[in-house]
Amino acid sequence: MIIGGLLFVIGFLMHFFNLGKLPGDIVFRKGNTTVYFPIVTSIIISVILSLIVYFIGKSR
Template structure:
């Protein structure tokens, strides 16, 4: 039972830190993100933002698994 509580506390701290950092980092308008505007239609595909978030989450989960 202590393993689940430790995991939940770790995830809570990670969510808190990410939420705090999101105030200062503007993700979503990076160079390489695709934005197409035609008439009344806008298509936005954040490819670079997705790759960056994937790398960050992979590193976080790697360190969580390493120190378990």
């Protein structure tokens, strides 16, 4: 349930604060097909989550 809650919060932030459309994210559009690779967004989320886990582990 914790992972589901985190995914919900991340999705909420990406939708309402436009985090999913950063420079460096790759979008291919051809006809009715769109392929989206959120590379920069994934890196930023990874760094933030790594810092959170680091500080939680350090506090124990």
